[in-house]
Amino acid sequence: MNIKNRKFKFLPHTADRKFQAFGKTLEKVFENSALALFNIIYDEKISENKKFKISVKGKDLENLMYNFLEEFLVLIDSKNFLPSKITNLKFDQKNLKIKAEVIGDDAENYNISEHVKAVTYNEMFIKKIKNNWTSQVVLDV
């Protein structure tokens, strides 16, 4: 993939998984961070059979990122649902709120053995570098 259009990349970490995600806007960098998380859990195509609405808020950008990514872990564990795509992501920058729809499928239709236990604040940042937003997150796996 063209480096310029890259959505996310993985960085080395001994025990856990670390990624950076990119986006021209905050919406995009959050969406791409979620896609990086999904990419750790599976690398096969997930059908678009089910939809959930999510709504999260944060106290700062990092806390919002933590809560946003955690929402998917809760969906996986409590609904046995594999998210694959995010649509209609609305980012309320003033109040640090995100609303979105998550599309995916029942996990039992797939053989998935990668799991992410939790989001961590370890080395986390979300900042504008030149004209692009970059996020960095370490996930406990």
Added chain:
Amino acid sequence: MYKENLKKIAEGVYELPKSEGMLVPGRVFFSKEMIKNIEEDSLKQVANVAHLPGIIGYSLGLTDMHIGYGFPIGGVAAFDLDSGVISPGGVGFDINCGVRLLKTSLTKKDILKKQNEVLEALDRKIPSGVGRGSKFQMTKDELKRILQGGSKYLVEKGYGKKEDYLHTEEEGCIRGADASKISDRAIKRGIGQLGTIGAGNHFLEILFVDEIFDEKTAKSFDLKKDQAVILIHCGSRGFGHQVASDYIKKMESEYGFKDLPDRQLINAPIKSPLGKDYYSAMCCAVNFAFANRQLITHWVREEVKYLFPNSEVGVVYDVCHNIAKFEKHIVDGKVREVCVHRKGATRSFGPGRIEIPEAYRKVGQPVLIPGTMGTASYVLVGAKKSEEICWGSSVHGAGRVMSRSKAIRELKGEETKEKLHKKNIEIKSRSFKAIAEESPEVYKDIEEVVNVVHDLGISKKVARLKPLVVIIG
């Protein structure tokens, strides 16, 4: 810069002198060979832990130490009850991730005769992987009773034998659990997951006793050569992860994180309302994990009895790897209660401690150290020396050396499976990627790690186990 400051104190013991902000020095237990490859960033984490208020003695790193978040994995620290703190980052997200060893009346030969049949049967019976719920259905009220009653409660309900919980750390039910301190999100994540292995490095293995190093202690643990045994490695699943997450966020709102060297070291004073609430919630997750391993034990026992009529399955011991506990230790010559954090470390109490099950009290507690799927696992026995130098603790595994992303890039799960097959080890996983990530090459050499703790005297070798059947998440 941390590495070059290390000072050798004794064979296997290195000190990290106090630098700015550190309240106590650090100490790591590594061999001469292993210290050459110690991770600079894990030493930084040892130094960071030494910043926390009320820390007593040293910030410790055991032989299997590697980088974690906040505390290193393999990190141990004790805190004063009045001035000290409790930190979810010092326990880990997978609260009471731990290992349970089952003994059977079967031998290596019995398993080899039905190796694939056993593999398939256990894989069908015990859910593993992501998004696979448990067939054990319960109401929220029932879950709350389990959170407060642990595996002891499950046994009383018919899911096991009394000896199962008697041979478990805390007798399968840590005191102090309060289900009113648990969020709905944690309940939601946990309610469908009791009796599941999960994914990542968690596994269910059948092994055989390959070598006995200490006949007398092995006899106390009811282990003999060529006996088939079963290791269960898993924790509190999504429930525990959410408890940790919830309290990290609560502590951030209450105390902020500006003064911390790492945001993941967020903590609360042990005696503060929030510190107490976290402990009560953590105890719920500890009990959830004990109950999780108990339900798996119950199902394994059912399946083994079906495959091998007249066979017996019992519990040798069940140890916690990720926990904070109130324990009595000798500090400056006096017995004092302190709060010990073990993050990727096993308790390793020597003979005589009241906390050890009566059956083992004369010899010391079993210390269970899982290796990797292609190599050996070990049973050790706790020793007094561990109470003198590392708050009664020992290692919890081999310790990773290769990142998961590198493992996926460089190793092929298919090849690992084939290599193991040639060594008479049959493995089952939901994906080859998961096998690659957990290949023996990504871990430190378990033999070396075990020899270091044996030579240090913090726990002593009793038996080596070798795998026959491996199911990973």
